[in-house]
Amino acid sequence: MRTGSTIRRAAVALVAAVVLAVITPGQAQAAVFPPDPVRLTAQVVDFGNDAWVLGAPLGSGSVEWSVNQNGFYQATLRGYLHLDNAPLEYGRMHMEYFDGAGNSMGVIHGGKVRAPNNNSHRSWSVDLHSPDHLQVVQVEICTETSSNGTSWTPVRCSGRLLL
Template sequence: MRTGSIVRRAAVALAAAVTTALTVPGQAQAAVFPPDPVRLTAPGIDFGDNTWVLGAPLGSGSVTWDVNQYGFYQATLTGRLHLDNVPLQYGRMHMEYFDGAGNSLGTLHGGAVRAPNNNSHNSWSVDLHSPDQLQVVQVEICTETSSNGTSWAQSRCTGRLLL
């Protein structure tokens, strides 16, 4: 992301925070940032929207950025996790979140799902939120797979998405 875009987003966040503080004391209000599209494809596991065409999601899921009730930036990942033609394989989403200096603040994992014992396509809803009391300004999103539900390997990852 270019510096101009970061400055523009910071200005929007500041304006939203000032407007909220002046007009609605005691209530949180989300800032408005354009969502970051996220579409990850790898053999057997994909992340995107709910439209499945020719073995992959047609569209993207997204990371949205809001100012939460504590005044911190918060990232939310939404979309669909797809498992296709991987009988009894497990899948889950992975979100690592970072501060403004690029330091990792932690990692969230979505719930593990398991494909049925057939070669069908299955998908599950994803809704992950970074912690609400940390200032998160970067995230990296990955799909992960496992054959046993305990040992996980990353399949595909985004680069870092910046606020």
């Protein structure tokens, strides 16, 4: 079922990229697909939307897919990283990106943030992009924590999200 969806989305992307290239030569091109919702919850670190209710984000963040100005698929992660009840703990987002054969092409990390020295809740906006010079068709999103800001441990991962 997921393969058929991937093929349909790839065909739509190709048609959209060709149409945009003909209509607006030399300009940035973008074809937007339905975003993939991403909501990751754990004891200390969460990812989702900016609404915080009963110890977790109420809704999801998202992975948005587009065709960039180079004609490559690109994934953009948007949402909010939450740290709660985690005095002086660090957190960050992790996006691993893959080609069409499922081979990992690399990992990009969001900026590291640090919780205050109390048990309060804090959140930070996330806007992470896969490289614009690679054909990215799958991503895996993870939250990570660290007690020292240098050694990181994955906490929760999304599983692979396909274009």
